[in-house]
Amino acid sequence: MNSGSKITINDVARAAGVSKGTVDRVLHNRGEVSAKSREKILQVIEELGYRPNFYASILAMKKDFHIYCIIPEFNNGEFWALTEKGIEQGREYAGRFGISVSTVRYDQYDLDSFQNACEKVLSSGPSGVVIAPMFRNETLKFVKELSEMRVPYVYIDSKLEEDGYLAYYGMPMYQSGYLCADILADGRDVDMVHVIRIARDKKGLSDPTITRRTGLLDYISEHYPECRIENTFLDPRDKAARYAVLDELFEKDKSPVKYIVMCNSRVHFVADYLRDRNIGNCRVVGFDVLERNLAALRDGYVQALIAQHSDKQAAAAISAITDYLIMHTVPQKKDNYTQMDILNKYNCDYYL
Amino acid sequence: MNSGSKITINDVARAAGVSKGTVDRVLHNRGEVSAKSREKILQVIEELGYRPNFYASILAMKKDFHIYCIIPEFNNGEFWALTEKGIEQGREYAGRFGISVSTVRYDQYDLDSFQNACEKVLSSGPSGVVIAPMFRNETLKFVKELSEMRVPYVYIDSKLEEDGYLAYYGMPMYQSGYLCADILADGRDVDMVHVIRIARDKKGLSDPTITRRTGLLDYISEHYPECRIENTFLDPRDKAARYAVLDELFEKDKSPVKYIVMCNSRVHFVADYLRDRNIGNCRVVGFDVLERNLAALRDGYVQALIAQHSDKQAAAAISAITDYLIMHTVPQKKDNYTQMDILNKYNCDYYL
DNA sequence: CTGAAAGCGCTAACAA
DNA sequence: TTGTTAGCGCTTTCAG
Numbered sequence: 001m002n003s004g005s006k007i008t009i010n011d012v013a014r015a016a017g018v019s020k021g022t023v024d025r026v027l028h029n030r031g032e033v034s035a036k037s038r039e040k041i042l043q044v045i046e047e048l049g050y051r052p053n054f055y056a057s058i059l060a061m062k063k064d065f066h067i068y069c070i071i072p073e074f075n076n077g078e079f080w081a082l083t084e085k086g087i088e089q090g091r092e093y094a095g096r097f098g099i100s101v102s103t104v105r106y107d108q109y110d111l112d113s114f115q116n117a118c119e120k121v122l123s124s125g126p127s128g129v130v131i132a133p134m135f136r137n138e139t140l141k142f143v144k145e146l147s148e149m150r151v152p153y154v155y156i157d158s159k160l161e162e163d164g165y166l167a168y169y170g171m172p173m174y175q176s177g178y179l180c181a182d183i184l185a186d187g188r189d190v191d192m193v194h195v196i197r198i199a200r201d202k203k204g205l206s207d208p209t210i211t212r213r214t215g216l217l218d219y220i221s222e223h224y225p226e227c228r229i230e231n232t233f234l235d236p237r238d239k240a241a242r243y244a245v246l247d248e249l250f251e252k253d254k255s256p257v258k259y260i261v262m263c264n265s266r267v268h269f270v271a272d273y274l275r276d277r278n279i280g281n282c283r284v285v286g287f288d289v290l291e292r293n294l295a296a297l298r299d300g301y302v303q304a305l306i307a308q309h310s311d312k313q314a315a316a317a318i319s320a321i322t323d324y325l326i327m328h329t330v331p332q333k334k335d336n337y338t339q340m341d342i343l344n345k346y347n348c349d350y351y352l
Numbered sequence: 353m354n355s356g357s358k359i360t361i362n363d364v365a366r367a368a369g370v371s372k373g374t375v376d377r378v379l380h381n382r383g384e385v386s387a388k389s390r391e392k393i394l395q396v397i398e399e400l401g402y403r404p405n406f407y408a409s410i411l412a413m414k415k416d417f418h419i420y421c422i423i424p425e426f427n428n429g430e431f432w433a434l435t436e437k438g439i440e441q442g443r444e445y446a447g448r449f450g451i452s453v454s455t456v457r458y459d460q461y462d463l464d465s466f467q468n469a470c471e472k473v474l475s476s477g478p479s480g481v482v483i484a485p486m487f488r489n490e491t492l493k494f495v496k497e498l499s500e501m502r503v504p505y506v507y508i509d510s511k512l513e514e515d516g517y518l519a520y521y522g523m524p525m526y527q528s529g530y531l532c533a534d535i536l537a538d539g540r541d542v543d544m545v546h547v548i549r550i551a552r553d554k555k556g557l558s559d560p561t562i563t564r565r566t567g568l569l570d571y572i573s574e575h576y577p578e579c580r581i582e583n584t585f586l587d588p589r590d591k592a593a594r595y596a597v598l599d600e601l602f603e604k605d606k607s608p609v610k611y612i613v614m615c616n617s618r619v620h621f622v623a624d625y626l627r628d629r630n631i632g633n634c635r636v637v638g639f640d641v642l643e644r645n646l647a648a649l650r651d652g653y654v655q656a657l658i659a660q661h662s663d664k665q666a667a668a669a670i671s672a673i674t675d676y677l678i679m680h681t682v683p684q685k686k687d688n689y690t691q692m693d694i695l696n697k698y699n700c701d702y703y704l
Numbered sequence: 705c706t707g708a709a710a711g712c713g714c715t716a717a718c719a720a
Numbered sequence: 721t722t723g724t725t726a727g728c729g730c731t732t733t734c735a736g
Binding site: 370371372373374377383384385389406408411412413500564 | 705706707708709711712713714
């Protein structure tokens with residue numbers, strides 16, 4: 001019940017018949033200690049239930065830790081803004097321990113800028129890094145260097161299939177697509193689903209939502225084998241083009257209810273169109289709590305949003321590194337698949 | 353960016369031409385300090401941007417803080433078990449600061465036991481208390497004493513309409529009922545809703561879910577003015593009686609789909625019945641993530657659960673008090689209405 | 705009203 | 721391989 005343990009390193013030293021210097025050595029596996037002392041000390045620690053006082057420890061080591069977060073650039077109101085908010089929370093936590101946190105951003109469509117970001121971090125002598133990996137190979141190279149420098153790193157948003165990370169915090173992508181389909185279909189008679197996607201100009205860039213889309217399509221082929229899937233591509237930078245494409249979609253699909261889904265955070269593109277064209281007979285589902293998406297939810301142009309606390313993910317990532325740095329603890333779970341939140345117009349105002 | 357500020361109380365003392373003892377005095381409004389010194393010191397603090405180092409401070413004061421949590425008793429798998437888990441998390445956090453946390457439980461159907469719990473806490477000299485208030489008047493009396501002793505307290509789960517609390521963490525009850533109705537009805541043709549309730553033996557005990565039920569009924573009368581509401585009462589301790597009552601319900605209601613809702617965490621009572629009787633044509637919605645409710649969700653006997661992170665609520669409550677004790681900060685928001693999570697069979701496994 | 709000084713529990717040289 | 725010691729930044733007597 002009581003965590004305010006009173007026994008100090010001095011008590012241990014006395015009981016073990018050594019000096020506190022030696023106790024400290026075994027505590028941190030530093031310097032050489034005779035097997036005999038070591039054993040005795042460990043035993044005494046056990047018996048007395050000694051717990052080190054982290055605050056004394058922090059005070060004494062006066063190290064200069066610095067955590068770097070590598071994430072994509074963003075504009076206000078975009079997906080990564082929420083992550084940045086979480087970094088802010090993490091900074092607050094880490095700051096209490098005298099650990100500073102900074103963000104390094106890169107253009108998620110530009111490999112060079114990612115490489116630059118990594119190099120910048122590497123040359124700054126990081127104590128730990130949080131990374132949202134968009135480029136597979138480059139990231140692998142980067143984390144390998146970190147490993148060699150014994151710098152702990154944690155993935156957020158998505159992770160790679162290597163093993164050296166301290167922790168991962170993100171959404172279960174495949175399941176999120178599966179869930180999304182269930183919410184979209186909702187037990188109705190669905191014979192056509194429009195999957196709206198973002199046209200990506202550069203090739204060679206992996207589509208971050210591909211796994212999610214797979215989950216979506218799997219659900220549909222399992223539950224609605226007859227259902228047709230229509231893919232439609234939207235240009236994120238050209239509103240007129242988007243409207244033209246959507247106009248075409250609505251001309252072709254004459255069903256009484258249109259089922260529309262987007263696997264990324266841009267469902268507001270669709271909502272804005274529907275609002276402008278005053279179209280009501282749609283069931284639209286998308287992802288993530290951008291302000292524009294929430295507005296669409298409230299207005300009824302989007303029926304549901306699947307959200308994740310990407311702020312908490314970032315904050316958790318920073319806490320994990322902080323705790324590792326300060327008290328050498330590793331997170332209880334290495335892979336943390338965070339919950340998928342279903343938002344509709346009645347609960348969205350209590351989110352965040 | 354950097355929170356590891358380098359300026360210490362010594363720097364301030366030197367710059368102000370006084371000793372650090374004096375600086376400490378103005379920092380904590382302790383002892384008398386000449387107006388002149390005081391002003392000078394304040395100014396220097398401002399100029400240098402001095403931020404005290406909490407860890408040195410904690411180390412030096414070696415105070416003995418103790419937080420008490422007052423919550424209802426429970427059995428394994430019941431609602432309050434999750435709260436207890438959150439208390440455990442909070443204990444871990446507080447423990448880092450040498451603050452201990454203990455739980456005092458009471459019988460939520462017995463006023464005396466609540467009074468006993470309060471007295472016990474009061475006489476233990478609490479540094480702070482977390483309370484889930486089930487008895488209005490007694491709680492008011494209790495918190496008044498706390499206020500007089502200048503002991504900070506925070507409400508979880510529900511709160512009273514007084515003003516002295518440090519913070520509150522809980523679900524927006526009315527809205528949760530409203531949301532629940534929306535999920536239950538889900539745009540279908542609903543002409544009868546069964547509201548299943550718990551028969552409470554003792555009178556004078558306020559029904560904790562009354563606000564939620566109001567939200568539920570309001571939604572229905574707004575969206576389905578013709579819909580009939582049937583109340584059915586279940587005895588929590590008598591399975592046979594529950595089955596009898598439910599048998600009767602199913603004999604009377606011949607509609608093709610039955611709409612069933614419970615406003616508390618016991619929807620597993622209904623699910624168990626449906627499973628045993630092998631009844632499938634129902635749409636059932638309930639609250640809270642008890643293991644038995646989750647099982648019902650997975651099996652399809654309950655379609656949706658509205659959940660809240662009552663563990664996080666408790667943990668947040670303890671953190672709030674800890675932070676207040678250690679660094680004299682008050683929570684950003686006093687009233688924290690936590691999000692309402694919609695769970696179905698596809699996302700429930702990623703919850704908690 | 706104020707300064708000096710002795711710790712709080714731990715780390716990291718430095719000697720031995 | 722080990723003990724000793726000087727702090728880390730702050731609080732708290734205790735003199736003055």
